[in-house]
Amino acid sequence: MNFLDSPLSKPAPYVVAPIEHRFDPYEDNGGTSVAIAGEDFCVVASDTRQSNGYMINSRYAPKAYKMSSTAVLSCNGFHADGVTLKKVLEQRMKMYKYSHDKDMSVTALAQMLSNTLYQRRFFPYYAFCLLGGVDADGKGAVYCYDSVGSFERENYRTSGSASALIQPFLDNQVGRKNQQNASTAPLTLEAVLRITKDAFTSATERDIHTGDNLQIFVITRDGVEEQNFPLKKD
Amino acid sequence: MNHFPSQWGKPRQENVDEYNTVPLYNNMPQSHAAAGPMTRTQQPVVTGTSVIALKYKDGIMMAADNLASYGSLARFRDIERLHPVGEHTIIGASGDISDYQYIQHMLQNVMIDQHCEDDGHTLGTPHIYEYLFRVMYNRRSKFNPLWNALVVGGVHKGERFLGYVDLKGTTYQNSTIATGFGGHLAQPILRKAVEGREDTLTEEEAIKIIDDCMRVLFYRDARSINKLQRAKITAEGFEITEPYSVETEWSFAESIRGYGA
């Protein structure tokens, strides 16, 4: 046999499997928010845990922001996008104020938030927003969004890592779904706060990305009031 | 977060580059044509490992070792990863060292611009933190990240400040922070020792906690060395120690074949 044909002269080529490197610009920082509209008030609540996978980054990294005296915004998903989105909105709200010499209504802010999200349709803000406040008529308002700006005004909504746990609970307790002979009387602020806290204490038990502290904003015609409520830290 | 910076931002998959050979030759493009069109930083090259930091009674304490690795090779053993900015801020950097040096340069330019303004304003820790957040976030949005996890510590107007910023623009503030492998090994120790005691921990206690964490990291993090620096920032200013070593104990290895003896 010719030496050149022998297997020894042709060692198997060292195969280099290419490694896929694509920078992933997103991260999921977990956390849950709830917003419930009452007759003349609105409650927006978010837990304050920020996590990344199994790691807790911080036990107090708020993701709900007071935007004006009648509106509170909460952003779940990628924290950096949420903070940036909030900054952009604040700038645009200032421009509105300088142009029109009045504060933005929640209704206007709701539409602007949608436009701001849609501007980044092809590189979205990975932020799932809830906007709560009282509208020009003094009625409680909740707007909920997807990451590219579709939105809807609702009476109650939860979003974030434990939303699948909390939404059915709200449907039952706030929406009075699947209840027979349930009262149709509007919920009081006390009832809403109780439901909110219950929702979070339960979600904290089952969702590892939710916990530490609960930040609750109560928005009325008179302004925004903040409360804090401890959640389990495990 | 994965402990090894070259894995940051990549799919969490065990069969990818198992031996951390990045950036060694077998991952390099085979030819220029194979390299394709213009590329951006997709992996760090020379890297620093964990930075740890905590809040204590008088301010902030931070530590990092002096190693810059090239993949698994301990390439440079005298790199300083704690960098002062102004009089009351220190930045600790893990991840790509060249990106970190670029960040140092950028911050220096900002500080010089401020100096030339001569309007009596100086940048405090929260301002530097916010600036870094915007820089890191905007770079990630251009798909050209600065491959670092940075710890920003300082005292501003009598308030202690300790924050984290990374290559994606993720930010948070906490009384204890640990980047990279430290997030797995040091953070639990730090939390247990510090949480709830931020206002009572003395400097001596803080030093002990930091050194204990750095010892654990040296024992278990294969990209670390036992030569490190520690910084403290108080209302009076900052102090960075000369490189030093922590006490280690290896007598157990004597009886293990192929380990010690």
Added chain:
Amino acid sequence: MSGIGTGYDIYSSTYSPDGRLFQIEYANKAVENSGTAIGLRVKGGVVLAVEKLVQSKLVVPGSNKRILSADMHVGIVSAGLLSDGRYIAQSARDEAKSWRDNYRQPISGKSMADRLGLFVQAHTLYSSVRPLGAGTIIGTYLDGEATLYMIEPSGVYWGYHGCAVGKGKSVAKTEIEKLKLDEMSVQEAVREAARIIHTAHDEAKDKDFELEITWICEESKGKHTAVPKDIVEEAERLAKESIKSEMDDA
């Protein structure tokens, strides 16, 4: 002036038959109308001082700084058209930054003077620009080395132990020549600078002035900063005393 009406002073790019550039000479005149600025290079640093003439009582004290920074370790003071001075300082900042971007090192006093010299000189070449009406003193301090340079409107520059520009430059120069700059500390230099500015000030012609003093030395941590208020006040008190006793002697 001999050039007037001869047409040789229309452009800075035109020589007179006897080889002079009248536009540059006019620029020098602009410099001589300004409040005196001095620079002292001593053992452990440099001191810059200027007699800032206060144009109006309505001007806020301490505003409109005449001594500017181009980098941490570079101080610039100019006499003449203030806006031209700021224009040169801006160019100095760009040069300092570009040097740092390229070499990751602070720029040396020599290189800074050279670059600014070229910049000022470039404004004497073209009919589309006018020569800069500012005499500029550059002080730097780096790794224990102090430098002092002065650039004239022609773009020419020299290194100095001590220099002066503006109205009182001849008085100031005579005073500086009497000093033993090599043996002097920065603290002493501050006191001398205050005294010299007060001596050079012509009370008969000019109204009020503010004394502005900066330094770059170990005490300022190698940074170009204003000399602390208490030190300046003390220096001014001593300056006034010494001038008074000199007058009494005379």
